Amino acid sequence: MKMAYRWLAVLLALGLSLGATPASAAGEFAEQKIVLQISDPNPFKQTLVLNVANNILKHYGPDRVALEIVAFGPGLRLLFEENANKGRIKSLADNGVRFSACKNTIRNMGKKLGHPPALNPNAKKVDAGVVRIAELMDKGYKLIKP
């Protein structure tokens, strides 16, 4: 019994040490890892990146792909709390898609707005959007910018 608990503890520690960033439903063992970038002001790009995310999930299945959308610059508007796409974002998040919001952009937009923008609850803040993309690429993610 003691041995079983020891093995359990080891496995638990191993799981916790795999990285601070939580994995998608597919985790680090995903068959495919993709990061989508949105940094454009064009509202059409918001639809496009969500459509692309949908198509990726549809092709691989949420259990077989690790998918993250990183928003920075004017593209951060996609992750505003009031954004008209928030229903689609929730739907994608429920299927394991991660959404990252650049803190640098948040800070800059906050200066222009006079207050930090309210973000979608499914968005996680990262220090810098481009750094996040670089880190994900180091982990084997493929970058796609629709």
Added chain:
Amino acid sequence: MKKKFTKTLIAASAAMLLGGTGEQAQAVNWLKMQGTEPPGSSARARVWGFIQPEYQSTDGTELQAGPWAGQKAVFNQSRPDLRTNSSFNLIRARIGVRGTGFPLDSKVNYFFLAEYGNNGITRQGGGSVKLTDASVTLNHIKGMRVRIGQFKTPGSEEGLQAIHVFDYINFTNGANQLLLERFFDGDGSLAKSPGDVINRPNGPVSAFRDIGIQLFDWFYTGNWEHSYALMVGNGNGISRGDNDDNRELYVYWASELIFPGKSPFPSAAHLAPPVWSADQHGPRGARYQTWKLYGWYQNGKRTLTRENPGEYDRTRYGVGTTLRKGKFRAAAEYIVADGMIFSGTDGGAVPGAANNANSAVADFNITTNGEANAWYVDFGYLVTPKLELDIRYDTLNRNTQSAAAERKFSTLTVGAQYFFNKKSRFLFNYEIRDAEAPGLPSGAVPNQILSGLDNRISGQLLIVF
């Protein structure tokens, strides 16, 4: 796995459409479409517009009786110039820009549209280009958005809907005569001699618009989207200030049941990406599957400065319904009018034309104490993804307060629309038109004149960009 995921996505989408996740979708809410922008997802400035060249023709039957017998009948001439019975015309050519101005703040929207075409907007009031819309919408207060400027008034579906998604070329008799307001200085009751200034419109037609302030919003209960609007305006048309101290009041309510799924009808409306979500927003686009019930009311006064000068009440109200489901669409509306009834021209003649005796010229007329009612039913069917067939019957009973003055106009319109793509189409209409003075003997002069009302053929090309 793939099938299971697909089913899950479909279920999720359906749930979203039916509001299962607190989100609603897909409604023909003109208040929303014309006055607001999707939050967080609109451009600083999005340029758009549409062009509508057309051809209209009648047989050009001349007046059969009366002081202008043998001359051109105004009701058989082509709009807006009324000089010929058949003509090509650039009826509308509009370009506009809309957006948020400051993209980080979705709470302030604007809408700007100008008319370059040849119609009742540009032909009157000087100049060849007119501003049709210029408004700012403030979305700061939950439940009460504020729109200020010049824009479409909340009212009849024919007037409120975007003209570039209209399924016909010409308005119904009721919309054309009771709602598309012409403004005059007098009522035309005084006879004019050749050389006199006749009673002509003193500015552009209203184009179903006013300058004022509107409170509006929409909310959801289950699969229903409810919207309201309260507006106060000048009641004196577009592109000019008011001419009196009276204000116009507009009240509007609509309840719309949203069906799941997108309508197969191609859309001629500009479809801004993306689909809206959240409890306060729905998608853009005019052609989705819904059933709408609506009611509206307008009330104000008009001031005449010549020929029976004074202030006169003008009231309009109506109820209606629209349905768009699968390949089928339908609409119906009933309108009541009280006061300031547009009553055509003297003898049915072209305004300004001298009579055969050269003793009088034809005037436009307004019946200040007139009453009228109108209704229409309208059906459309999508035969193929690119071809829609339409049929509409409308009737107007004008000046019902007097047997001698009463006129009844009925039009059966059969039409077809061919969609080249979602943003361009060709429309063809054939109107079987009839008019009579039901309170007078069949041989009376007005009935002889109205018997000359021709049927009309129209063709129109539309492109939205």
